[in-house]
Amino acid sequence: MSLINVTNLTFAYEGSYDNIFENVSFQIDTDWKLGFTGRNGRGKTSFLNLLLGKYEYSGNISAHVSFEYFPFHVENKQSNTIEVINDIFPDYIHWKLMRELSLLKVSDDILYRSFDSLSNGEQTKVLLAALFIKDNSFLLIDEPTNHLDMTARKLVSDYLKTKSGYILVSHDRSFLDNCVDHTLSINKTNIEIQKGNFSAWWENKMRQDNFERAENEKLRRDIKRLSGSAKRTGNWSHEVEKTKNGTRNSGSKVDKGYIGHKAAKMMKRSKSIEQRQLSAIDEKSKLLKNIENSDSLEISQLDFHKNLLAELDHVSIYYGEKMVCEDISFTIEQGMRIALAGKNGSGKSSIIKLICSEDLNYTGNFMKDSQLKISYVSQDTSHLYGNLSDYAVNNGIDESLFKSILRKLDFSRVQLEKDISDFSGGQKKKVLIAKSLSENVHLHIWDEPLNFIDIISRMQIEELLLEYAPTILFVEHDREFCNNVATEIIDL
Structure with missing residues (x-):
């Protein structure tokens, strides 16, 4: 076991004014089966490329492991599959490759067929097998489910469940739930890691979102009430202060010292209410930042003249x-x-x-x-x-x-x-x-x-x-x- 430490990571593409990541810090255990989730365009593939050293960034990423990325780039798809594997990993041990192909239910005769003659699913399985015969590497697996049918997805998910030491990017809920034990999520304002599969993370997120919405509504009402109280108290203080220069209804002189003290007391109360109001506003500003916008979509389909x-x-x-x-x-x-x-x-x-x-x-x-x-x-x-x-x-x-x-x-x-x-x-x-x-x-x-x-x-x-x-x-x-x-x- 070792740790991948990400500290104060900030990154933007050259020529862009928008940071993909800004001062984010977290740790990854290299024994984890880590699911990686986040909305499109948030930077999942960008982060994998940063681990691979493809871009310049500020901050620090330290790791005592090498990284391998899936899918591998295949230069010559007309080559036999065994030659493709040899190009990816020249020093592979043949029996290890046979073991991985067997686990993925791939027959060994495809090794002697051209790579481009394989189906998309067969190509995915072959490249995954090549990935897992490399030792001492932390694996970066980017959307392996694309082009896999439902049966193949279940097979690959069960295969990954027996492995460890990888980050898996996938948007298939069932696939993730079956084979990950931690979830790394890119939220709107931060990156966080939680123990558990995607459904556990989603349940925690919904619970946190609902708490923040309720707290936000409570603070909104408090701010409105405090705003009214501060205004009324300030008006009272002002009116009392004006009576210092007047007389009582009986004609006797007013007690300016008493009235001044009363006005100051009301003003102090008004300031206290304003301070509580500012504090509530500050608390409110910390909420709702990571609640995803998922407004309801609509569709207006035309009626047909027959069933x-x-x-x-x-x-x-x-x-x-x-x-x-x-x-x-x-x-x-x-x-x-x-x-x-x-x-x-x-x-x-x-x-x-x-x-x-x-x-x-x-x-x-x-x-x-x-x-x-x-x-x-x-x-x-x-x-x-x-x-x-x-x-x-x-x-x-x-x-x-x-x-x-x-x-x-x-x-x-x-x-x-x-x-x-x-x-x-x-x-x-x-x-x-x-x-x-x-x-x-x-x-x-x-x-x-x-x-x-x-x-x-x-x-x-x-x-x-x-x-x-x-x-x-x-x-x-x-x-x-x-x-x-x-x-x-x-x-x-």
Whole structure:
């Protein structure tokens, strides 16, 4: 066991006026299974890169371990997989590699296939195996769940549960809960570490947020009451002071000494109340700083003129002579929230493309009403660039509504002015979702919409779908999201 000490860390990207981190300090035990969470754009990957020594910063990071980052960069993907592993770790011990591949249920014959012929899930498992055969390293594992189907996610999560000595960035609640024992969170104003998995951290955060809201409301009422008391007491003191130069109703002279003493006493009381008011204001200012903005999202889906929107009847889809899915039958009716489930390569995206009117070769019967309007969110974000205003105009959506949704998904006003190509992966996916929520359609179709999106935003989207119950067909490997949202699961 050793410690990674972070002291007074301050960092901003070159040319930026905004600090990603500012005077943050904490310790990490290298034996921990550390889950790393925080909203998109808060600096999770930036912090991993700071540990790797990629950027200059002020403050101090001290560690007596080396760091290894996942995913590794693969220079030549046409090489055989065993050559890729050898490039990453030339001195690896073969039996250790075989052990890790066996734990990840990867057959050893893939070592002699070209790396680019492997599925995304197989590539992830191979690179994880290479990561864990390195000794005396603290591992930085950045979003390994992207492109893993639900079965593979469970397998990889169980695998990581048997390991220790890593930071894991993931936005999948079930995945994190299964394999971490501490949680590192980047909040709005600080970084903190707590013992326990994500759900334990979230429960503590909700408890703290609720306490601060109640305390904030109590102090607000106190400040209002004290403000009124201070004003009344000050007025009384002023009125009493004015009587020093007058006479009593009986005509006798007033006792100026007594009145002056009384006025001073009232003034002292007024100052005391003002001091208590300032103290309450100071206490109030310390609250609510880390409460996340997660305002409710809205969706206004168009009603369709009939209940049945589309139907697949014993549909099989082909690419050339290769069949990607066989004998698929289901209907899409108004109000349904359908999750397409199945391993990678089972044809989920192909079914979506067919429903979205792409010209695919298929057998069986497929029916879709010609008047049906569909909003589609793709897996791919590489086509996104330019400013958000032009993007809204080019896609025929209301700019103010579009940007309002992004603000609710934790975009700052400054972020709204940046080029989309500079956004993080999660922020780009939010652009696609905000566009989809801004469109006037009868059916939403989302293909892995939550890749790279932070957990709090996932919860917002989940609550939206439960509250408004739109008609939606989606592919998503986040187990908890699917279980909470779907009214029907089509397992391929």
